[in-house]
Amino acid sequence: SLGQEKTLLFCILLLGYIVILGGNSMIIFVALTDSKLNSPMFFFLYNLSFVDIIYTTTTIPSMLSGLLAGMNTISVPGCFLQMHFLIQLGVTSRAILTVMAYDRYVAICKPLRYTAIMTRPARLLLIVGSWSFGVFCTLPATSMAFQRFYCGPNVVKHGWCDPSSVRRLVCGDVTVDNFVALSCAVVALLTTGVLILTSYILIGLSVLKMGVAQRLKVFGTCAAHLTVVSISYSSASCVYISYRVRIVVSVVYAALTPFLNPMIYSLKNKELRESIRRTLSSFRPAAVLPNKDVNTDA
Template sequence: MTSGCRKVCWLLSDMNASHVVTEFIIVGLSGLKDKQAMLFVIFLLAYATILGGNGTIVYLVRTDSRLSSPMYFFLHNLSFADVVYTSVTVPNMLSGFLTQTKTISVLGCFAQMYVFLSMAVVGRAILTVMAFDRCVAICAPLRYAAVMTRQLRHRLVAGAWLFGALCSLPAFVMAVRLPFCGPNRVEHCFCDHSSVVRLACADTSRNSVVALTFALIALLATLALILSSYVAIGVSLTRTGPAGGRRKAFGTCVAHLIVVSISYTSASFVYISYRVGNFSSDVRIIVAILYTVLTPLLNPVIYSLRNKELREAAKRLFRKHTAGLPRRGVVFASNSD
């Protein structure tokens, strides 16, 4: 929409209050209407895997006393944030695949937008906290228990959640204050910030600058802290003795490094897709959806494959819940008697 059209629409909204938008239409992947059923199945399975994998990690850490170290405390907070992050968007997206027209109230749209933005930042903040935890464990192993106290780990997690809430607030508040007087078709599968803001009947250049500034702060600040932690880890490992000890110490960081790489690489692709003009709208939406589900989907898989204690805890949980099931051979023997 051109700036001239926005000005006309804004004037009309002043003259007639009936032009005020009360709901948005989520367009979704309009160019892939013949593949809606297939997309529904794919993302339903992905969402079920996200809930199952991350929910299992949360349950294991909260119920298994052997998973009481700070690393698992941070991991279970990351898994919980991933569940909230996907649950605020994917169910609505799935329902959109099954209906011709998907509408959402203005209030519901902005609530979805804020939770989505804040959870994206919270996830990266928790990854930063996990990098600091690995740094302390490797660089100062003898002082690890004294430094990473229960009080500190709770403060670090609270700070991560607070950082996500505050960092997303300026862009959200500015978006809420915008006038929406006519166009209400959101070219996305959920209430993405940039897709909603461009529908406003006003100049949104300041909104774009503020949103981009705080997005870069969230991304670059957390990435800089993560890289700083791993630089310190690398320096510390070069000063240690046997190579076997270095490999074992670095092995505790591999899962976290893989998750960080996937998270920031996918975020970079989303940033690029929104700023390269020759991307179609459907391609942008698909990239954004993959970014939304990819990291929460892979997190539990990566940590389960790389972490023996987590696998052992899952096995104990499985044996606990199957121990009470009747054995078929015992039942047949009792029947034969």
């Protein structure tokens, strides 16, 4: 039977996973079915929700089964696939956040050209670019890890096949592997971080020329995205601190950001909130009034 601590952790993870699936699935559903949510912002948002669902599905179910079984086992190919998709989806989500920052920049700084710039082909190209960037930043480190020789203990001291935990099992020098992995991580974080920061600096300069009412409107538009970016990058910055702390941070981060994203966007975005309310109300059963017999006798 599960111990008290493991039972509590299992319940928290299971509840969190259900909320993640439910919240992000709801965003995808309303963005695809509600004609009022046809702006590019919601197109990028439901793509981010899709990535969040897959990202958590690569880690949380295996952790849940490991808690139930007492030991989580995974095949060698499965371990490397999990490691690859974990990194790739993490980078892809940040690339989509970067695209969303660019979308806000165009909407605020170039409103008259917004429709002409953010066409459907342009949106699709930006999403394909986000996925391609994720693959580009992931392949060098994961392909090197796959070619290494592993011996001795076959236990990964982590909730899943984390790259640095797997490298600890390599028989030989992993200095080059560590350098490549760190370089790819720095490129992924710096490239997306600098582009997001640049977008918001340009937005800030544009906001200075606006009136108070317009500034408040801009802040309302960007608040949700800024909150998500802050949580994402502050969590990621903790990954390369002490190994034990990093494991705790990465486990929390794997669930925290996808868990909070739907809540933040639904709370901060009025259109999305109203769309979810309309969707939920459409599933309520209609009230049926009881039929009353009318006496026609004289």
